[in-house]
Amino acid sequence: MTRSCDHYGNQRFTHLRQRKYAGQEVDAVVVGLGAAGGLILRDLAKAGLDVVGIEAGPFWDPASDFASDELHARTLNWQDTRLSTGQNPLRFGHNNSGRGVGGGTVHFTGVFYRFHASDFRTRTLDGVGEDWPITYADLEPYYAKLEEEIKVSGPREFPWGEFNGPYPYPVREPISGNAQVFRRGCEALGIRSAVAPLAILSAPYDGRPPCINRGFCNQGCLPNAKFSTLIQHIPQALADGAEVPSDCMVTRILVGKDGRVSGVEFVHDGRTYKQEAKLVVVSAFVVETPRLLLNSACKQFPDGLANSSGLVGKYIMPHSGHDVFAKFDEEIRLYKGTPVMAVSQDFYETDPSRGFARGYTLNAHGSRPVELAGSLAVNAGMWGKELNDTMREWNYYARITMVGEVLPSLSNYVTLSDEKDEYGMPRALVHFSYGDNDNRLIAHGVETCYQILEAAGGKRAFVIPDTAHLHGGCRMGTDPRRSVVNQYCQSHDIPNLFVCDASVFVTSGGCNPTETVMAIAARTADYITSQKYKGKLQPAALTV
Amino acid sequence: MASHRGLYPGYDVLAHKHEWDANTRQIVEKRLGPFSYKLLSSWEQSMLKAVAGHLTYEDRPEVLAWVAAHFDQELGKAIGESQRQPEVPPQKELVVAGLKALEEWAKLQYQKGFLKLGVQDQFQILRDLQLGQLPMVGKWNETLQRALFKKLVSLAVEAYYSHPWVWSEIGYGGPAYPRGYVRIELGLADPWEAQRGGSSIDAEL
Ligand SMILES: Cc1cc2nc3c(=O)[nH]c(=O)nc-3n(C[C@H](O)[C@H](O)[C@H](O)COP(=O)(O)OP(=O)(O)OC[C@H]3O[C@@H](n4cnc5c(N)ncnc54)[C@H](O)[C@@H]3O)c2cc1C
Ligand code: SF4
Numbered sequence: 107m108t109r110s111c112d113h114y115g116n117q118r119f120t121h122l123r124q125r126k127y128a129g130q131e132v133d134a135v136v137v138g139l140g141a142a143g144g145l146i147l148r149d150l151a152k153a154g155l156d157v158v159g160i161e162a163g164p165f166w167d168p169a170s171d172f173a174s175d176e177l178h179a180r181t182l183n184w185q186d187t188r189l190s191t192g193q194n195p196l197r198f199g200h201n202n203s204g205r206g207v208g209g210g211t212v213h214f215t216g217v218f219y220r221f222h223a224s225d226f227r228t229r230t231l232d233g234v235g236e237d238w239p240i241t242y243a244d245l246e247p248y249y250a251k252l253e254e255e256i257k258v259s260g261p262r263e264f265p266w267g268e269f270n271g272p273y274p275y276p277v278r279e280p281i282s283g284n285a286q287v288f289r290r291g292c293e294a295l296g297i298r299s300a301v302a303p304l305a306i307l308s309a310p311y312d313g314r315p316p317c318i319n320r321g322f323c324n325q326g327c328l329p330n331a332k333f334s335t336l337i338q339h340i341p342q343a344l345a346d347g348a349e350v351p352s353d354c355m356v357t358r359i360l361v362g363k364d365g366r367v368s369g370v371e372f373v374h375d376g377r378t379y380k381q382e383a384k385l386v387v388v389s390a391f392v393v394e395t396p397r398l399l400l401n402s403a404c405k406q407f408p409d410g411l412a413n414s415s416g417l418v419g420k421y422i423m424p425h426s427g428h429d430v431f432a433k434f435d436e437e438i439r440l441y442k443g444t445p446v447m448a449v450s451q452d453f454y455e456t457d458p459s460r461g462f463a464r465g466y467t468l469n470a471h472g473s474r475p476v477e478l479a480g481s482l483a484v485n486a487g488m489w490g491k492e493l494n495d496t497m498r499e500w501n502y503y504a505r506i507t508m509v510g511e512v513l514p515s516l517s518n519y520v521t522l523s524d525e526k527d528e529y530g531m532p533r534a535l536v537h538f539s540y541g542d543n544d545n546r547l548i549a550h551g552v553e554t555c556y557q558i559l560e561a562a563g564g565k566r567a568f569v570i571p572d573t574a575h576l577h578g579g580c581r582m583g584t585d586p587r588r589s590v591v592n593q594y595c596q597s598h599d600i601p602n603l604f605v606c607d608a609s610v611f612v613t614s615g616g617c618n619p620t621e622t623v624m625a626i627a628a629r630t631a632d633y634i635t636s637q638k639y640k641g642k643l644q645p646a647a648l649t650v
Numbered sequence: 651m652a653s654h655r656g657l658y659p660g661y662d663v664l665a666h667k668h669e670w671d672a673n674t675r676q677i678v679e680k681r682l683g684p685f686s687y688k689l690l691s692s693w694e695q696s697m698l699k700a701v702a703g704h705l706t707y708e709d710r711p712e713v714l715a716w717v718a719a720h721f722d723q724e725l726g727k728a729i730g731e732s733q734r735q736p737e738v739p740p741q742k743e744l745v746v747a748g749l750k751a752l753e754e755w756a757k758l759q760y761q762k763g764f765l766k767l768g769v770q771d772q773f774q775i776l777r778d779l780q781l782g783q784l785p786m787v788g789k790w791n792e793t794l795q796r797a798l799f800k801k802l803v804s805l806a807v808e809a810y811y812s813h814p815w816v817w818s819e820i821g822y823g824g825p826a827y828p829r830g831y832v833r834i835e836l837g838l839a840d841p842w843e844a845q846r847g848g849s850s851i852d853a854e855l
Contacts, residue, residue: 174674175678184732185730187733189736190734283836319834442831484804493706493807
């Protein structure tokens with residue numbers, strides 16, 4: 107039996123001279139092979155379409171490319187410079203952007219949540235943000251399928267939202283010291299907590315072992331215990347005939363005389379190539395997707411593709427991701443175990459008495475020295491003796507990280523700057539400032555974290571302001587004047603152009619987003635391969 | 651290892667390097683030197699060692715040599731720096747010009763080069779730089795001063811906390827593959843982990 111994770115030997119992309127689909131028009135080309143793109147590629151290939159997935163970064167082999175080291179793991183990040191501005195300029199790279207086959211899933215933490223039903227209707231329920239064109243019920247079957255195929259481990263009973271367990275694979279046991287402290291504090295205050303649902307194996311599956319608690323999820327999982335698009339969806343796509351050129355940066359989406367897209371242009375080793383396709387799916391994440399659409403401006407679409415609303419690049423949202431620390435008399439040892447093993451969503455839904463709309467998730471979150479000292483220095487301004495003293499006792503600190511909803515705002519955006527990158531593409535300029543609601547939510551979240559840590563026996567130490575995840579920039583909607591794509595991620599303006607990744611999010615939700623990114627991608631793939639999609643694409647495989 | 655300065659005397663992560671995967675072992679061992687520099691002049695290296703010494707509160711030359719070597723590698727990379735404010739120059743330009751500016755500030759305020767200053771005066775310049783409060787020389791306004799400080803502290807700190815001697819001192823287990831951890835709960839430690847006061851479970855067993 108071939109196992110999904112065994113593909114590297116012969117399938118890894120080696121040279122553009124050995125291309126399968128060079129000079130041919132394929133059914134679909136997918137730009138970017140992260141959480142969304144990798145899944146769409148797999149599903150289209152499975153349906154019999156001829157597909158090419160083009161990825162800017164390398165095709166990783168965990169065994170030789172990953173290491174148990176924070177500095178080395180930088181290679182997994184999108185390090186190309188973005189210009190970042192606003193009152194709260196975002197940090198990219200490790201913080202939110204992956205580069206290479208697998209995208210952000212290669213270095214994500216594996217916390218795997220469904221959105222709540224309320225997330226899709228914040229305008230109706232709370233008078234903030236915007237309603238999505240889809241509801242929880244639309245994604246529910248996809249959530250269930252994903253959890254099953256990924257073998258998500260989690261508790262028998264999950265107390266929040268619409269899905270309350272059980273998860274397909276057994277709950278993680280034991281949990282780390284930091285997670286224990288979190289649960290102890292929650293219990294003392296009457297706050298419900300649970301062991302985290304994780305896209306990390308708690309028992310063997312498909313030739314992959316269960317997690318060995320080394321704690322390096324954000325550096326890439328060496329034993330392949332953690333799900334990533336790289337080790338699951340891409341091998342499946344390859345097995346069904348997809349081609350995956352890597353180290354190929356797509357710089358332009360091509361438009362034909364008929365006003366439809368006809369393929370893409372990409373650069374490999376300084377040379378430009380073309381891939382023609384009947385359909386293009388852009389899955390390049392929240393900064394690169396708008397950048398590519400805007401950079402593809404042409405005579406027919408002078409303001410960029412899919413941009414008749416003027417909203418390409420607008421309404422981007424991170425999560426507020428403040429890290430709250432307390433010091434204990436006992437050693438916690440933040441570096442051990444899967445980083446997130448205990449969580450609470452007791453503060454997820456709007457509670458008018460708190461003075462702000464929407465809410466947040468709390469994740470008991472491990473850490474490592476470079477990350478902790480680096481964010482203390484850069485985000486909290488601590489250095490010299492104070493930093494050295496703190497780090498010397500770092501084993502005595504516990505940490506809770508909040509994942510706070512950030513409301514969409516027109517003044518938070520990605521656009522093109524005047525500066526060019528190595529491909530001659532304008533660098534992205536990203537502007538972000540928190541709004542009032544966001545700041546009130548953060549203040550509440552930080553205080554809750556401190557109370558939990560105190561109830562567990564800790565002393566308040568410090569807060570490191572941070573953000574996590576990114577969403578928006580090409581939001582979905584029913585009204586072409588107020589959104590970029592429809593409920594199936596099909597552009598309102600160009601029927602054979604799809605945009606499908608975290609950029610289609612209408613609101614950010616208050617929890618880690620990737621299960622929702624993937625559920626939307628699976629729904630999009632279903633639509634593309636169904637009879638409902640009456641675009642130019644008519645693959646023989648679907649009509650026989 | 652040279653003098654041990656932490657809560658875990660006697661703990662040395664490098665003693666366990668045979669347990670690490672070969673790739674990781676190679677990456678970590680390179681941090682022990684010897685180093686070759688491609689970009690930085692010897693004056694720039696000395697300046698960075700002095701500055702990084704303050705930022706990380708460290709004076710061992712071996713460790714600071716690695717920190718300076720890390721600057722050399724990072725500033726020489728074409729790949730990018732993840733993000734930058736639009737009004738701030740790319741990191742190589744920022745740091746190289748920034749070291750010259752530090753020299754100018756030192757001369758302006760103390761009539762001596764930065765490296766000739768006493769520890770207190772050097773420290774004070776960095777403190778003012780962090781707050782963007784040094785006098786404006788050339789184009790060095792508050793924004794650029796703060797950006798320079800952040801770049802220096804960020805590169806210095808990430809290198810410092812990647813040095814295996816420092817891991818030993820703070821009681822960090824370091825690389826953990828293929829071994830992983832078995833005892834992750836409160837109060838428990840695997841036999842090879844750092845133990846407070848230098849006593850190790852190994853010794854007790
Ligand atoms: C440190 C960290 C921890 C995280 N932890 C969690 C977690 O625990 N739980 C959770 O739910 N989420 C987590 N996330 C978020 C998660 O990684 C993202 O939500 C997810 O990866 C987004 O999927 P995507 O498909 O939109 O984009 P990505 O996965 O980022 O994929 C985009 C891909 O497109 C490629 N690309 C971009 N531009 C081009 C181009 N022009 N040409 C070709 N290719 C291109 C990129 O290289 C990349 O591979 C974490 C993220 C980080 C960084
Ligand atoms: S903690 Fe587990 S899932 Fe995370 S990297 Fe280590 S083995 Fe992989």
